[in-house]
Amino acid sequence: MSKPTVDYSVYLVTDSGLNHPSRTLLQSVEDSILGGVTLVQLREKDLDTPAFIDLARKVHEITKKHNVPLLINDNIEVALAIDTEGAHVGQDDISCTEARRLLGPNKILGISTGTPEEAQKALADGADYIGIGTCFMTQTKSPKRTLGPIGVRAILEALPKDHPLKTVVIGGIKRDNTRRVVEHSAGRNGRILDGVAVVTGIVSASDAKAASQDLLREFRTGYENASNYLQGQVSKEKKKSIDEVLQSFPQLLTTLREKAPLTHHISNYVVMNDTANATLALGGSPIMAPSASEAQDLSKVVSSVVLNIGTLTESFVECMLEAGKHANAQSKPVILDPVGAGATSLREATAARILNHVHVDIIKGNAGEISTISKIVGCDSESIAMRGVDSLGSGFTNPAAVVQALAKREKCVVAMTGKIDYVSDGVRTVAIENGHEYQGRITGSGCMIASSIGSFAAISTDDHFAAAVAGILALNLAGEHAAARDDVRGPGTFRAAFIDEIANLKPEQVVKEARIKAIQLN
Numbered sequence: 001m002s003k004p005t006v007d008y009s010v011y012l013v014t015d016s017g018l019n020h021p022s023r024t025l026l027q028s029v030e031d032s033i034l035g036g037v038t039l040v041q042l043r044e045k046d047l048d049t050p051a052f053i054d055l056a057r058k059v060h061e062i063t064k065k066h067n068v069p070l071l072i073n074d075n076i077e078v079a080l081a082i083d084t085e086g087a088h089v090g091q092d093d094i095s096c097t098e099a100r101r102l103l104g105p106n107k108i109l110g111i112s113t114g115t116p117e118e119a120q121k122a123l124a125d126g127a128d129y130i131g132i133g134t135c136f137m138t139q140t141k142s143p144k145r146t147l148g149p150i151g152v153r154a155i156l157e158a159l160p161k162d163h164p165l166k167t168v169v170i171g172g173i174k175r176d177n178t179r180r181v182v183e184h185s186a187g188r189n190g191r192i193l194d195g196v197a198v199v200t201g202i203v204s205a206s207d208a209k210a211a212s213q214d215l216l217r218e219f220r221t222g223y224e225n226a227s228n229y230l231q232g233q234v235s236k237e238k239k240k241s242i243d244e245v246l247q248s249f250p251q252l253l254t255t256l257r258e259k260a261p262l263t264h265h266i267s268n269y270v271v272m273n274d275t276a277n278a279t280l281a282l283g284g285s286p287i288m289a290p291s292a293s294e295a296q297d298l299s300k301v302v303s304s305v306v307l308n309i310g311t312l313t314e315s316f317v318e319c320m321l322e323a324g325k326h327a328n329a330q331s332k333p334v335i336l337d338p339v340g341a342g343a344t345s346l347r348e349a350t351a352a353r354i355l356n357h358v359h360v361d362i363i364k365g366n367a368g369e370i371s372t373i374s375k376i377v378g379c380d381s382e383s384i385a386m387r388g389v390d391s392l393g394s395g396f397t398n399p400a401a402v403v404q405a406l407a408k409r410e411k412c413v414v415a416m417t418g419k420i421d422y423v424s425d426g427v428r429t430v431a432i433e434n435g436h437e438y439q440g441r442i443t444g445s446g447c448m449i450a451s452s453i454g455s456f457a458a459i460s461t462d463d464h465f466a467a468a469v470a471g472i473l474a475l476n477l478a479g480e481h482a483a484a485r486d487d488v489r490g491p492g493t494f495r496a497a498f499i500d501e502i503a504n505l506k507p508e509q510v511v512k513e514a515r516i517k518a519i520q521l522n
């Protein structure tokens with residue numbers, strides 16, 4: 001018999017110990033196939049070979065009935081005894097070449113990989129697909145480390161685009177993160193994951209059929225979005241011209257003030273009061289809540305989340321990861337302000353950890369911070385040194401290109417603040433020339449911009465590029481208005497006047513006074 005063609009989209013990997021108590025494992029397998037599972041792996045760690053063969057025979061009856069291939073985990077003897085469609089082996093099991101020799105050329109053979117080198121070896125050794133993991137923490141195994149979507153992407157990018165080797169991601173994959181993992185991990189070589197491999201997200205779900213349907217839908221959406229990104233196509237909203245975006249600002253600000261969206265800030269001690277006041281003055285509503293235990297509850301009531309790594313403690317980080325994860329699950333926009341990201345290795349590692357666990361919709365930083373983030377995600381650009389939370393030197397020679405490249409790579413919006421601010425969604429890129437030098441002479445003005453972006457992102461949910469531009473513009477205009485006041489004589493009086501002028505900003509002023517330039521890059 002020739003090798004079956006396999007659809008890897010949603011790959012069920014079983015575990016009897018984690019199967020939902022309301023049904024048998026066989027029922028889980030059948031329900032999941034009815035929900036859309038395209039491939040099944042029987043993974044039984046505690047059965048001896050005769051019992052494994054017995055169970056495999058029963059599972060195979062079901063999978064054959066539905067024309068879905070069945071693979072056996074680790075045990076080639078079982079795969080051969082039942083004549084399943086193939087097997088999956090780990091790095092510590094029988095070698096890939098030996099497994100291929102035993103199975104013959106027409107069986108499906110998969111191998112677990114956690115590094116680019118392992119992936120390249122799997123390709124050379126004749127695997128049909130690789131399981132890339134562990135992506136996130138999982139209760140099913142105790143991984144030594146997790147890859148996150150950025151680590152998964154590094155593996156995809158180590159593979160040739162046109163080789164038939166297929167790829168699935170495994171470890172902590174659930175309905176809520178599937179779409180974003182598939183989008184985020186897509187490589188610049190054009191490689192997109194061929195599927196998601198899931199244990200608890202299906203076998204432990206109360207309804208395995210519904211869980212599988214959700215996973216399939218999310219996988220397909222993620223795949224489509226990833227290919228659109230890679231082909232440079234963008235969603236409908238992104239086709240709005242810069243001018244149309246600008247014309248939408250008065251309405252955005254009016255709506256913001258009418259709705260007063262609640263933004264969850266995990267901010268730093270230095271600026272917490274200023275960011276809360278700036279948010280209120282703009283018309284939004286802040287909640288400064290640095291405890292991880294309330295992040296899930298808050299995710300249901302807030303409209304956006306701002307993660308600011310300014311004063312780092314482990315409990316802040318824990319809260320940021322929790323708040324980000326729940327915001328992603330609730331489709332609430334997440335804004336990352338990686339304060340001082342290049343200043344210390346702890347800050348760099350924390351920024352990397354957040355980017356690998358949370359899908360960030362908007363990254364806002366100064367030149368040094370954006371340089372560090374570009375380095376973390378493998379985006380080649382010039383590097384800018386940091387001293388404390390400030391960038392050193394005169395900046396990038398082509399800042400717009402740096403911002404656009406990072407936005408494209410991370411599939412998000414990037415806002416880089418400085419004397420001139422740059423914003424890009426990977427396709428549209430602008431330079432904003434408004435603002436006043438006093439903004440750079442008070443602490444927290446950059447953090448206030450992140451908060452302002454957070455309030456606008458809560459309103460402009462379908463166009464985060466517009467939210468980032470509006471968030472910067474509103475505060476820069478307020479800065480200009482405050483600095484022009486007779487009662488402002490230096491940074492101290494400016495600080496109070498700045499909050500006043502954020503509150504006094506009129507929607508029509510935003511368009512009239514904006515100094516924005518569209519930048520065309522190749």
Ligand SMILES: Cc1ncc(COP(=O)(O)OP(=O)(O)O)c(N)n1
Nearest residue numbers: 013073088089090091112131170197
């Ligand atoms: C699709 C897929 N990918 C990875 C694994 C993990 O296999 P392994 O490393 O052999 O670990 P155990 O499954 O034996 O715990 C997998 N099973 N499936």
Ligand SMILES: Cc1ncsc1CCOP(=O)(O)O
Nearest residue numbers: 133138140171172198199200
């Ligand atoms: C078998 C395996 N290999 C790497 S992670 C993992 C377990 C995945 O389980 P879950 O989908 O429940 O996180």
